[in-house]
Amino acid sequence: MPTFTAPVKDMQFILHDVLKASEQDVPGYDELDRDFTGAILEEAGKLAGDVFAPLNAVGDQEGVRLENGVVYTPKGFKEAFDQFREGGWTGLDCDPEYGGQGLPYLLSTATGEIFSASNMAFMMYPGLTHGAYSAIHAHGSDEQKQTFLPKMVTCEWTGTMNLTEPHCGTDLGLMRTKAEPQDDGSYKITGQKIFISAGDHDMSDNVIHLVLAKIPGGPDGIKGVSLFIVPKFIVNDDNTPGARNSLSVGKIEEKMGIHGNATCVMNYDGATGYLLGEAHKGMRAMFTMMNEARLGVGMQGLSQATVAYENALAYAKDRLQGRAVTGTENPDGPADPLIVHPDIRRSLMDQKSFVEGARAFGLWGAELIDRAHRNKDAEAEGLVSLMTPVLKGFLTDQGFDMTVLAQQIYGGHGYIEEWGMSQFTRDARITMIYEGANGVQALDLVGRKLASGGGKPAMAFFEEIKSFIKANSDDEELKTQFMDPLKQASKQLQEAAMFFMAQGMKNPNEALAGSYDFMHLFGHVCLGYMWARMAVAAKAALTAGAEDKDFYETKLVTGRYYMARRLPACAMHVARITSGADPVMALDAANF
Known part of the structure; x- marks a missing residue:
């Protein structure tokens, strides 16, 4: 049966080395020092690993049942839900006026990934509640808020x-x-x-x-x-x-x-x-739920990739199959472990570089949401609105793909329910569909978000990357391995956006036919940016004499992999986009 250990160390690196959370000017972030966030993440990890993860297979096998109009959840779910509520986890970032703890959404997003990775189906119960809470909190009357929110904060x-x-x-x-x-x-x-x-x-x-x-x-x-x-x-x-x-x-x-x-x-x-x-005006109120839910669903896609990768890695280190082509590496055993083989390494590196890059992307998105809400920052609001379809669409598409790669490492065992890997793939599949199917996310990105505000959020994104590259190009190693590839990818994204502007007004199909590729192109650029930021942080920690050299050096190696092996997908996407609508629309419907 699969197991789960929360990636606390990696989250701490992103929160403090990369985002430098406690140094930000966002109200409430001054409380987010390493000890405080570490304690919360560790406790979340214990609850997730010890209580929720063992129920994941139970929920998958038992399912829910409807009897005489009553819906019953799987064995152990109610007791786990009570434990979750009693720990105060349901109101972590909710308004203290209604019984919440008032902590930043950033921290709620980090713990949310941990809980969802351990048991995605279970976490949907409090997750949907949080979305409904947010809609009532934003649009409800005082009477509605007093009536419903206190009990929803506690998930009573x-x-x-x-x-x-x-x-x-x-x-x-x-x-x-x-x-x-x-x-x-x-x-x-x-x-x-x-x-x-x-x-x-x-x-x-x-x-x-x-x-x-x-x-x-x-x-x-x-x-x-x-x-x-x-x-x-x-x-x-x-x-x-x-x-x-x-x-x-x-x-x-x-x-x-x-x-x-x-x-x-x-x-x-x-x-x-x-x-x-x-x-x-119902859609305006509903979108309060849906925008929050879309980032949450993106993190669900990441969470399933996280737990699938964790188990595939353990299996690859333990399973003995074949010998390394460069010479025996396990002379005392009948074969070498799977992880010696280059194609297994390729699969694991694809997964690792996605999971860690996507985690940084999701937490950066949560920081922007905090900045938009707590600082009333219009630029942050515009930027996260632009990236919401990317966070949802790219992270779930790629997250699902990573669960398939993890399942593949198990060979035939990955296809057998007893080993549990297929559940991650089956659970991840819905994330590409609900809260707006990913094709619709791509249409939203190209048809609405790209040009919103006169294109200011998009221009602000490109300017942020340009400024970051300029500020970090003095280090030749970082420049060659991270900044130059990021610069090229950013230019490819701009090229695609300019193509839409030039051609889309004449024929909207020219833009919409390339929208899905644009969403993935944008996603790769965002992960490239995250890896460049993580590389700068890792290099700074090593220069400062950090104790855990292996951790920071591993970050640099993983980042170099992403820039060399994953980021070049941008060239493919821009080539597809600039081929226009003709290859997509040429065939008559009757001839499909």
Whole structure:
């Protein structure tokens, strides 16, 4: 059975050597010294490794069940959830006014990766709750906040987001769920929603559904969509769960992965709901959840790559197969370990360089979110908005690929459920689909985000990289191995963006046909930038006489691998982009 050990040391390196968190001018970051973050990450790692990870296979094998209208989670989940709540983990970065600890989102993102790597399906229950909390916190009335947030911060009540219907997923303007106004100011919600993660379960006293619906007489399409708070149990005046609302679970979806999470069909039959935010402005409120969720999903993709790599590495060191072509390296055994073989090394280095680069990228994104929210920094807001589709799309595409590479290292055993590796691949697969399928993320990036604000966020990104390269090019080794490749990749990204600007106005297909490649091109540049920043930090630590030389030297070796073997994918992506729409659109639909 797979095991999991939290990558605390690597996270500490990113938080303190690279991001220099405690030195930043973001309110609350002054508390984030090494001892403080180390203690929290270590405790998160213990809970993840000792409690959540052993339940990962249990959840996968047992799944959830629906009996007489009640959803039951796998054995051990409820006890683990109680332990998670009692430890205060559910409100780590939530508002202290409602019982949260008020710590930066950066720290919540780091612990989130740890927990998700140990048991992704389990962590979706508090994860969806946090998103619903954020939407109510940002758009709710004072009464709504006082009613719902304290219990959601502690996960005594959990939350969901209800968007998709059987006939509409991405095109939410087609939704049919109705919200009929009532004399008391509430609404009666009627309709069916599908694919509702954590839609119902036995681990909390109430489930607070955030449901998109249309008020009759409102504008057509997406402009007529509103968002409603629809609790499973109507809340009494004393803030206790009261009468059961008119909603039910129609079925539990049977899925490829995340079996431990209850993915529900939800039926609303005149259920009582309360408008959240303004009428017909539901998407604005829902995007508060979705933007947060998209970074979270990106980190889920990373988390599955993390745990898969960790186990594949252990297997490669232990499994004896064949002899090294350069001479026997295990003379006392019948064969050498797998890790002596160059192609196994290639696979492991692909995984290692992605996981560590992606972790830095995700934590940098979380820092930008903190800066945007806590400092009211418009530039940080624009930059993280630009990169949200990249964080979600690139990290999940690549994260899934890395779980496949890890599974491959096991050979036939990787295909056998007993060894547990297939679960990481099956669980990771959903991350490429939910919270906006990755093709839609790419369209959002090219069609909206790239030109948003007159292109200022994109220009700010290029300027940041240019300034960083200039500031770190005096060291010839760093310049040759990191700064020059990053400079070339950045120019390739700019070339692709200029192609879109020149051709996209004449024919939008010219841009949209290359959008997926652009998302991956952008992702590689971001990881290249992260590796360059990590190389500078590692080199500085070695120069200062750091005790753990192996750790920092390994960082440099891994970074050089990424720059030499992974970053050149940028040339392929820009070649595809500049080939235009013709190769994609030339074939008549009837001839496919």
